[in-house]
Amino acid sequence: MTQDSTTIGRLYGVGVGPGDPELLTLKALKAIQAAPVICVPQAVNRRESYALSIVKDYLKPKQEILRAPFPTDDAEGAAQVWREASGSVVERLRIGQDVAFLTEGDPMLFSTFSYVLAGVQELCPEAPIEIIPGVSSVMAAAASSGVPLATHGQRLAILPAAYGLDDLSKATSNFDTVVLMKVSPNIVKTLADLEELGLTGQSTYVRRVSTDREKVIKDVTSIKDEDLDYFSLLIVKGNPTGSKE
Ligand SMILES: C[S@@+](CC[C@H](N)C(=O)[O-])C[C@H]1O[C@@H](n2cnc3c(N)ncnc32)[C@H](O)[C@@H]1O
Numbered sequence: 130m131t132q133d134s135t136t137i138g139r140l141y142g143v144g145v146g147p148g149d150p151e152l153l154t155l156k157a158l159k160a161i162q163a164a165p166v167i168c169v170p171q172a173v174n175r176r177e178s179y180a181l182s183i184v185k186d187y188l189k190p191k192q193e194i195l196r197a198p199f200p201t202d203d204a205e206g207a208a209q210v211w212r213e214a215s216g217s218v219v220e221r222l223r224i225g226q227d228v229a230f231l232t233e234g235d236p237m238l239f240s241t242f243s244y245v246l247a248g249v250q251e252l253c254p255e256a257p258i259e260i261i262p263g264v265s266s267v268m269a270a271a272a273s274s275g276v277p278l279a280t281h282g283q284r285l286a287i288l289p290a291a292y293g294l295d296d297l298s299k300a301t302s303n304f305d306t307v308v309l310m311k312v313s314p315n316i317v318k319t320l321a322d323l324e325e326l327g328l329t330g331q332s333t334y335v336r337r338v339s340t341d342r343e344k345v346i347k348d349v350t351s352i353k354d355e356d357l358d359y360f361s362l363l364i365v366k367g368n369p370t371g372s373k374e
Pocket residue numbers: 147148232233234235236237238239240264265266267270309310311312335336337338339359360361362
C-alpha cells in the first residue's frame with residue numbers, strides 16, 4: 130500500500146524559551162498541547178530534560194514523551210542518537226501523529242533540533258515541518274541585565290564555547306557586543322582573557338536567566354564557583370573601530 134501523504138504527521142520544532150514558562154509563545158503552547166508526541170533532547174549527565182521541565186505544567190495526560198538521551202562528550206555517539214531519534218520521530222509521523230520537538234530558547238540557535246530537522250528531512254522529505262521560534266537566552270539575558278545588544282548601526286556577534294584569546298580579541302575589535310555562550314567549562318580562562326584585553330569592566334555574566342536561580346553579575350571578577358552553571362553566558366561590550374553609535 131502506498132503512503133497517503135495526507136496522513137503524515139507534522140513535525141514542530143518548538144522553542145520553549147530560556148526557563149520561565151510564561152516566556153513561551155502562544156503558538157508554542159498550542160503546538161505542545163495539541164501534539165500526541167513530545168520529543169525532548171536530554172543530556173545523559175542530567176536528570177531531566179531542561180526543555181521538558183519548562184513546559185511540564187502545560188502537558189496533557191496521555192502524551193507520549195519520546196526522550197533522546199545524548200552524550201555531551203562524544204560526537205559520534207551523539208550523531209547516532211540523532212539518527213535514531215529522527216527514525217523514531219519519522220515512525221510517529223508516518224502513522225499520522227504530530228510530533229513537537231522541544232528545544233530550550235530558540236530552535237535555530239545552537240539547538241539539537243537542527244540534527245533532528247536534517248534527519249527527518251532525509252528520512253521523510255514529504256513530512257510537513259513547522260518551526261516555532263522561542264525567546265533565546267541571548268535576548269532574555271539582555272533584558273534581565275539591562276545591557277542592550279545593539280543599537281543603530283552597531284554589530285553583534287554570538288560565539289560558542291570554542292574561542293581563545295585571539296578569537297576574543299578579534300571579535301571584540303570587530304563587534305560592539307559579543308555574546309559568549311556555553312561559557313561555563315572555560316570560564317576561568319575566559320575571565321583571564323577578558324582581563325588581558327582590558328574588557329572585564331565591560332562584561333556581564335548571566336546565569337539561569339528568567340528562572341528563580343537567575344543571577345546577573347556585572348563585576349565578573351567576583352564570579353564564584355557556586356555561580357557557575359551550564360545555563361550561563363557572558364555579554365561583552367567590545368571596542369570596535371569605525372562602528373556607529
Ligand atoms: C545548546 S545552547 C542552547 C541555546 C538556545 N537554543 C537559546 O536560544 O538560548 C546552550 C547555551 O545557551 C545558554 N543558555 C541557555 N539557557 C540559558 C539560561 N536560562 N540562562 C543563561 N544562559 C542560557 C548557555 O550559554 C548555554 O550553555
